[in-house]
Amino acid sequence: MVTTLSKLVDMIQSGAVPAWLRNEVLSNRNQIAAALRENGSYTFNGPDGEKIEIRAEKQAAAA
Amino acid sequence: MLTLVFSILLTVYLIIPEAIFRFFFGFFIPTRTYVLTRTETAFRAVLISFFPFWIAMGLSWDIPGPRSWPLPVEQNSAQQRRIDYKIVTSGFYSETEFTKSSNVFWPALTRCSRRQARLAFWYFLLVAGEAVLLGFFASRYASYSGKPFYRWLSDRLLSPYISQWHPLLTQDLLPGTVVQADILCTNNTLYQGIVSQYFMKEGELSGIILQKPRRFDRDPYLKAKNEGVKPEKKEYWISIPSQHLYFFADKIVNMNLSYVTVAGTKASSAAVEKFLAEEFSPLTKSLGKLSVSVVRQKKPTSTDQK
Numbered sequence: 001m002v003t004t005l006s007k008l009v010d011m012i013q014s015g016a017v018p019a020w021l022r023n024e025v026l027s028n029r030n031q032i033a034a035a036l037r038e039n040g041s042y043t044f045n046g047p048d049g050e051k052i053e054i055r056a057e058k059q060a061a062a063a
Numbered sequence: 064m065l066t067l068v069f070s071i072l073l074t075v076y077l078i079i080p081e082a083i084f085r086f087f088f089g090f091f092i093p094t095r096t097y098v099l100t101r102t103e104t105a106f107r108a109v110l111i112s113f114f115p116f117w118i119a120m121g122l123s124w125d126i127p128g129p130r131s132w133p134l135p136v137e138q139n140s141a142q143q144r145r146i147d148y149k150i151v152t153s154g155f156y157s158e159t160e161f162t163k164s165s166n167v168f169w170p171a172l173t174r175c176s177r178r179q180a181r182l183a184f185w186y187f188l189l190v191a192g193e194a195v196l197l198g199f200f201a202s203r204y205a206s207y208s209g210k211p212f213y214r215w216l217s218d219r220l221l222s223p224y225i226s227q228w229h230p231l232l233t234q235d236l237l238p239g240t241v242v243q244a245d246i247l248c249t250n251n252t253l254y255q256g257i258v259s260q261y262f263m264k265e266g267e268l269s270g271i272i273l274q275k276p277r278r279f280d281r282d283p284y285l286k287a288k289n290e291g292v293k294p295e296k297k298e299y300w301i302s303i304p305s306q307h308l309y310f311f312a313d314k315i316v317n318m319n320l321s322y323v324t325v326a327g328t329k330a331s332s333a334a335v336e337k338f339l340a341e342e343f344s345p346l347t348k349s350l351g352k353l354s355v356s357v358v359r360q361k362k363p364t365s366t367d368q369k
Binding site: 005008021025029032033052053054 | 204208214217218221222225227230231236237240321322333334335337338339342346349350351352353354355356357
């Protein structure tokens, strides 16, 4: 069977997410959601100094 | 005789256009391989030739200019066309009919052949144009992959023309990355490196070249582990003094592929953004759209390749 290009792309792109980020989201989902509601942003800190920030537009504008 | 004519028409109107499509489409996907069965090939040929055929038909019959170029035919009214095709078909079908109309058969065949050649000219040109257009979009899949219509078009029409190895072994889908492969060989040795080239034979991977290759020293690692020491895996990678290490595909047991950014982090901003947007999508109603930014990437260090 020939797989579709879009499924292959989704698979490859999902594989490009660092494991530490995936783990943190899965284990701290509620805390992250709470931080987004309160502060409008949350920063993920990777094991090698990486920083990835997620911002909620409405909350950030209100702040 | 009619069977022979039918075979020729099938070749001209389906098989050759499909080959033309592949040829021009292939300019945009450098290492393409086609892995279609005969039935799939016939189905795809009909699919890709449908619009070019009817447009070419319209051009060569009704539009001034293409109607008479190339290979003009003096007697080219609709009525004359019908008469010519009737004479030619009858002549091919029955020897008696051929003998009866031998005076008019050859001039009619010449006119029909010129009309068919003109139609084929415009038809092939349009198929080539279609292939160039679709090839262009296929080569920029990463830019358009978020658009539903483009995803639909790609899945229905383009996917079968692109080998699954192309998106897997190139960084086309994740620009700004390199493809890192961990290859376990049949001799139980694990190698790692950056995918430089790969080779196909009849739709299957036949070989792969890794740049900056290194080998995992498994035995000392296991020995240290058995002795109760907690060995650091990165200390057991041994660089191989080769710029390009070739692996024969039949010696590969499995392959782990990672798309590594140039800075050394296994992350693509687009992939991270998509992942987080999906994970927190229930919050978007109350919090609005979520935006993601990679504030700081990992700094490359000299130990990264150890």
